[in-house]
Amino acid sequence: MSMDRREFLKIAGFSTIGIGVGWILSRPGEFLEASQFLQTKELLKAKQWAMVVDMRRFKTEEDYRKVIDACHKIHNVPDFGNPKDEIKWIWADTFEHAFPGQENEFMPESMKHKPFILLCNHCENPPCVRVCPTKATFKRKDGITMQDLHRCIGCRYCMAACPFGARSFNYRDPRPAIKEPNPEYPTRMIGVVEKCTFCEERLAKGQIPACVEASNGALTFGDIADPNSEVRRLLNTNYTIRRKAELGTRPVVYYILDIPTSVVSGGESNA
Numbered sequence: 001m002s003m004d005r006r007e008f009l010k011i012a013g014f015s016t017i018g019i020g021v022g023w024i025l026s027r028p029g030e031f032l033e034a035s036q037f038l039q040t041k042e043l044l045k046a047k048q049w050a051m052v053v054d055m056r057r058f059k060t061e062e063d064y065r066k067v068i069d070a071c072h073k074i075h076n077v078p079d080f081g082n083p084k085d086e087i088k089w090i091w092a093d094t095f096e097h098a099f100p101g102q103e104n105e106f107m108p109e110s111m112k113h114k115p116f117i118l119l120c121n122h123c124e125n126p127p128c129v130r131v132c133p134t135k136a137t138f139k140r141k142d143g144i145t146m147q148d149l150h151r152c153i154g155c156r157y158c159m160a161a162c163p164f165g166a167r168s169f170n171y172r173d174p175r176p177a178i179k180e181p182n183p184e185y186p187t188r189m190i191g192v193v194e195k196c197t198f199c200e201e202r203l204a205k206g207q208i209p210a211c212v213e214a215s216n217g218a219l220t221f222g223d224i225a226d227p228n229s230e231v232r233r234l235l236n237t238n239y240t241i242r243r244k245a246e247l248g249t250r251p252v253v254y255y256i257l258d259i260p261t262s263v264v265s266g267g268e269s270n271a
């Protein structure tokens with residue numbers, strides 16, 4: 001783990017002038033290396049973290065809003081108010097966009113138009129990690145695909161490689177667009193890529209992810225390698241799908257679909 005940005009620039013023979021400047025993860029008066037605050041006594045541990053999104057529990061706009069707001073507020077995710085500059089760690093989009101190629105003209109209308117909660121899939125085989133030249137994107141042993149903003153030089157290779165649109169680039173200074181800055185979490189600078197980190201900073205304090213906490217049971221987080229975990233129970237007792245599983249990135253975010261009862265009881269079991 002060893003290549004910080006300065007070393008990378010030295011090895012690559014770049015001058016610091018003209019290279020992306022958004023590599024500093026900071027809060028007022030302080031510079032933090034993401035990996036510095038991970039090893040704590042309270043750290044929640046897992047062999048492989050995973051999440052289950054129960055779409056049956058997303059009924060109202062408020063159900064969506066509260067999980068998205070919980071994440072974006074505590075992580076100082078800016079809101080520029082336009083899609084061009086949008087930074088998103090967790091968001092909602094239609095079945096068609098979330099699961100392209102899996103829609104068909106006969107699927108229930110309620111599903112076709114239902115927004116799905118989306119975030120980084122923390123893929124077991126993540127292309128974003130393979131292409132990152134500075135190791136700013138790396139895989140933790142517990143399955144979290146991490147983003148170390150100290151090392152990010154803003155080349156955006158990871159954005160091109162991620163087939164899920166899970167990464168955002170700060171084209172503008174994000175700080176003026178943060179309505180209520182959370183002093184407990186670093187803000188970013190122009191020129192870095194950012195994304196969901198499975199709330200690694202909360203896991204370090206013994207807390208579950210903020211979106212999970214705010215979801216009233218609609219999101220479940222746990223160790224998929226543990227056969228007694230709640231995520232495993234949900235996977236054992238429900239039919240679940242993953243985004244673009246055919247690409248082989250092996251997402252660990254699973255979706256329980258909201259299939260209308262009439263369809264389930266209407267003899268679709270051999271579909």
Ligand code: SF4
Pocket residue numbers: 119120121122123126127128129145161162163164165166167195249
């Ligand atoms: S969803 Fe995208 S950013 Fe997240 S691990 Fe997979 S490839 Fe990387």
Ligand code: SF4
Pocket residue numbers: 131132133134135136137151152153154155156157158159193
């Ligand atoms: S933009 Fe992405 S690929 Fe480039 S250094 Fe930053 S994390 Fe790595």
Ligand code: SF4
Pocket residue numbers: 070071072089090119195196197198199209210211212
């Ligand atoms: S796991 Fe944490 S970082 Fe990821 S979307 Fe949920 S609240 Fe945001």
